[in-house]
Amino acid sequence: MRVPWMRLARAQWAPLAALAVLMLVSALLAVAVPARTADGYDRAAEAAIGPTAxxxxxxxxxxxxxxxxxxxxxxxxxxxxxxxxxxxxxxxxxxxxxxxxxxxxRLSVAGKFSPPRLLYLGWDTGAWKRIRLVSGAPARNMPGASSGDVQVMVSKRYADQLGYKAGDRIDLGAVQVLITGLYAPKDAADPFWAPRARLLHPVKESIGQGAGAIDGDAGTALIDASGYARVARTTDxxxxxxxxxxxxxxxxxxxxxxxxxxxxxxxxxxxxxxxxxxxxxxxxALDDRLTEFAGRLHTAESVLGLALGGLAAVAAGVLLLAAGLLGERLRPVLGTMRARGASLRQLAGPACGLTALAAVPSAALGYGAGLLLDAGPPQPSSGYAIAVLLVAVLGVSALMVLRERGGLGSVLTRRDDLVAARPSRRRGVLDVLLVALAVIGVVLLRRRGQDAGTDPLIAAVPVLTGAALGVLVLRVYPYLLRVAGPFLRRRSGAVAFLGIARASRQNLVGALPLVVLLLAATVAGFAATVDTALRDGQVRASWAEIGADARIEAGPLDDAGLRRIRAVPGVSGAVRVRVIDEASVGTDPAPMTVVGVDLGAYRKLAPDVPDIPDSGVLMSPLAATTIGSNTVTLGRAGMDPVRVKPSGQITHFPGQGDGTAFVIVPYKTVAGATGFPSQVFVTGDGLSAEKLRAAAPGHDVKMREDMLRDMSRLPLVSVVHETFQSGAVIGGTYGLLAVVLVLVVGARARGRTIAHLRALGLSRRQSRGLALVEIAPVLLCAVGAGWVLGLFLPDITGPVVDLRPYTGGFAAAAHVPGAPALLGLAGALLLAAAAAVAVDRLFDTDPGNVLRTGE
Missing domain, CATH: 3.30.70 (Alpha-Beta Plaits)
Known part of the structure; x- marks a missing residue:
């Protein structure tokens, strides 16, 4: 049987064009998104090892x-x-x-200098190639020489800072050196110089240990091979x-x-x-950096695998929806061909042929466009994903052919409205199987925890849970429509009743947007929730580490110094903490730090710092092993003994390292211990680190905003943020495309129905309202259920969504998405409603041009 291919393609141009565009976009994203993510991983690896690795x-x-x-x-x-x-x-x-x-x-320079001077002699073949002579002559020692000065060169910056010039001699004890020339680097920004700072300028180095240690000015003087050989032969x-x-x-x-x-x-x-x-x-330090990066990479792959798996499912769902709608449009044609004696193989030609004509070239074009984007290194998974999408789309067409075994009569007599149709046993088994797979996936994920990694079954948990919820919603959805019908029938207006009635007349294919929208909302909700949790975890970590908006590491600080800090513009409050190191109890000489602080005042100053009580004498776990629970006396030289009764433990206090021994006591108990360092916790708006340093000269100032910015710039953090944001946007866009697809493909049939209603008195304004009511049940049920599931997914997948590597070890609990995500959700719903009205206006027809005489 000959098939008029061109006529058939022209008649079905809308679903064919939609399928082609969706396949093009999906193939492009299947290449670009994994490539971009892989490129982000590679850039994060490079940043993690650092430029001087x-x-x-x-x-x-x-x-x-x-x-x-x-x-x-x-x-x-x-x-x-x-x-x-x-x-x-x-x-x-x-x-x-x-x-x-x-x-x-390290050799000491003879003479009286303050601070002391230290000098190394360095033979570096690479350095000689990267310097230029500024003054004097190169250092050239005679081979085999054993007397006289050893010729050296020093950098001009070193010479200027310490007062040397070409021709000066330096006494190093066993070695006497002569500065023959001064040099400067050809390119000071060359990474070569990063680990060789002493070759360019003086570097502070500690001499001695403990309390008697002092800092000296250390540098390295360049010698040649003959100079090295001479020093090695003639000295020890x-x-x-x-x-x-x-x-x-x-x-x-x-x-x-x-x-x-x-x-x-x-x-x-x-x-x-x-x-x-x-x-x-x-x-x-490469292995330590790589090990730390590998842990963060594992977390990123696990978390992003969940999001990208859901995104792939949404794309597949939209494509299957497009293929299914095309099959529905072809169903009368295929039924007529079957009634005229066409075999199923002959039906496969127009059904699968048209689908392949739209999908295969678009997939190839999308794959090529994705490669041309050069978003990153191409991933093998991209080709596999596109192939699976093509097979799935063609498989839908094959199923449409198999459905026509009953001929034209089945098309004309079978009613498969969503409300009227009874689910088959086969569908029931598939629904139960899908729910069981979702439960198994969640159980396995929670048992394996962080070891789940990128296991396909584990990565498919959001998809499985979303699909399981989708089939449950599809089961409940018809009953909701049935309940709404009689209730709306009794109301005075006809628009709401007609809208619900038309929504009820949709078949299962027409209701598939519900599942697609649910998955899209799940992906968007999950991405927005985890992204918010990550940001909140980093904020929590910044408060816990700094302890306030700013922390001043001060030396001995009197009341006048504290008043200067409080007078800095923007400061709204300041609390002083006295820190006494090297304290101990009488029965055990193990050193510990006494931290004197008014906890009540500190909690009022910085209530966002986690896990800080309002009062009490608190010990770190290490200090608790020494002190126990009995009353003890803490003391050291220069400090009056303090007798305290521990009331509890605390694992962390800002400014004290984790795993160290410290005791928190009321500030009044150590207020008289002068001469010890202090910390000042400062809060306020618009704080300036420079002004705080000016108020406390010579002291270090740590800003919470700086730490938060540094955490957000950690390797892989930007990759996670960008992927979640783009995933939420792409998922929402696919959901909108699904809505527009259903509206456009069904616009012609709907236009004919609206024409009948217009002949019966339906106004244009009521027609627009009818379009909104028709789409409202699917939108509200799908988006509502999917969004709620997305909010709970971080808790369901809790062991995998462990973001502590990015939050300084602080747990990032799931939170309700922020205002931008909620506004995005509201905007997506409004866009869907606007699309329904726009399609109604676009396909609005005059009843006189649609209806025939007698209708």
């Missing part, structure tokens, strides 16, 4: 042993090649070229040999974090096992 192989040798092991530049470079060849493949891919260097032990100076491998952050993928950490341990073992050189070890 490196792997160093360090070893120490002294005097003649150093000269024997590394006699010159050839020996230094050959060892660099050896270390590089020992790097595991994953590390060699991200490590830059080796940067070998040799540095003497100790040298540190370092082969540094900078990490190229742009070559690091987020997925490599776990592999790199494991291979770094293997590299450490290999370096320690080398026996032909002095003992060396690997020094790097």
């Amino acid at each position: 490196d792997i160093r192989v360090d070893g120490k040798a002294q005097g003649a042993a150093a000269a024997t092991a590394v006699p010159g530049e050839a020996g230094l470079l050959s060892n660099a090649v050896s270390w590089q060849s020992m790097l595991p493949e994953s590390l060699s891919e991200v490590a830059g070229e080796p940067e070998p260097s040799v540095t003497t032990e 100076t100790a040298f540190t040999f370092s082969w540094r491998f900078p990490i190229r952050g742009d070559a690091l993928d987020a997925g490599d974090a776990g592999v790199l950490a494991a291979d770094l341990d293997a590299f450490r073992s290999a370096v320690q096992g080398r026996g032909d050189l002095f003992p060396c070890k690997v020094v790097s």
Whole structure:
């Protein structure tokens, strides 16, 4: 049987165009969203390791042993090649070229200086290539020389700050050096100089330990290979040999974090096992940073997997809805062909052919457009997702063909209104199976907790719970319409009754927007709730860490100093806390910190700081192991003994490190202990750190806003925020597209019905109201149920939605979304209502042009 393809396509242009556009957008998003997320992960990995990340192989040798092991530049470079060849493949891919260097032990400059001066002698082959001579001559020592001064070069900034010039001699005890020239870096912003600050300017370094420690000015003077060899041969100076491998952050993928950490341990073992050189070890903070990043990445993948899984389900639901509406439009044609003797295989041509004509080219075009966007590295999952969507859409067309086994009679006689139709046993089994899968998924997720990761079943929990709620709503939805019908029939106006009656005449395909809208609202509600919880958790952490809008780490502070702080513009309150270190009880010398504070005043000043009681003598857990619950006396030199009776424990107090021993006592008990440091907690609007520092000169000021900003800039935090925001927007857009799709595809049939009603006296204004009433039941039931489910999903998936890696360890509990999310929900509902009115106006027809004589 020949099928007029072009005529059929023209007749069904609206659902075909809708299916093509939706497939195009879905394919584009299937490529762009995972690629953008992966790119965000990679950028977060690069930021997590930092611009100065490196792997160093360090070893120490002294005097003649150093000269024997590394006699010159050839020996230094050959060892660099050896270390590089020992790097595991994953590390060699991200490590830059080796940067070998040799540095003497710290040498004291003879003379009376305040502060003391320290100098290192450094032979760094890379530094020589990155400097330019400013004055004097390069340091060139004669090979084999054993007398005279060792020629060195220092940076001009070092010389200017400490008063040196070319030609000056420096006495280092065993070594006498001559400054032959001053240099400056060719590019001071070069990352090469970040770990070599002493080569560019003086650096403060501590001399001594404990209370007697003082700071000295330390620098590094450049020497050449001959200078190194001479110092090694003629003195007993100790040298540190370092082969540094900078990490190229742009070559690091987020997925490599776990592999790199494991291979770094293997590299450490290999370096320690080398026996032909002095003992060396690997020094790097890379594995700690990668381990911390891996924990945050695991959390991000788990949380975003839930959101992206729901988003994919919404996109699939809209596409299936479009394919189903196309099948409904083709049903009379297929029924007529079946009545004229066409086989099911012949029906598959127009049904599946038209669907493929709209979907396949659009999917290919969307895939190509997604690649052209270059949102990030393409992900294999994108191709699989598009293929699954195509198979699902074509599968709907195949099901539409199988439904026509009964011929045209089944189309004309079977009534499948949503209210009148009785659910089949098959549908009942599928509904029960779906609810069971949702329950199993939730149970498994809660049992596995944070170990759930990106397991497909676990990631599908929001989809399964949303679909399960959708089928339950579909079960209840017809009864709600049945109850509303008789009630509205008794009212004077006809619009509400007619609207409910038309909503009741929809079949199951026409009610599918309810499930799609429910899923979209669930995704939007979940994303908005978790995003709000993350922000609130970070705010909570900032209050707990800083303790107020600002905290001043002050030295001994008198009442006049406190008055100056309170007089700073914007300050609305200030509470002084006295901090006495190195206190102890008489029966145990273990040191602890006594914190004197008026808890009542502090709670009034900063009520948002969590877990701070109003009064009492409180101990940290570590202090409790020493003090116990008995009355004890705390004291130290310069402090009158304080006798206290502990009343409870406290795990954290602002300004005191977690895991430290401290005791909180009333401020009046230590008010007379002068000469000890103080902390001042300050609240107010528009506080200025500069003005607070001016009021308390020489003291450190920590601002809560700065900490909150730093937390929001942590690696992966921006990725999570952006993904949740875009997920909520995309989910809401798909929901609106589903509404518009149903309205446009059914506009012609609805126009004919409205024409009959217009002939019976329905006004244009009532027609607009009828459009709103028709769509209102689906919108209110779907969006309401989905939004409520989205609000509870963080609690349902609680073990997985653990945002503490992004909130400084403080729990981020689920909250009701903020005002922007609620306004967005209201705006989406208004847009859906506006779309209904717009489609009614667009397809408004004159009854005289639609109705035939006799109708």
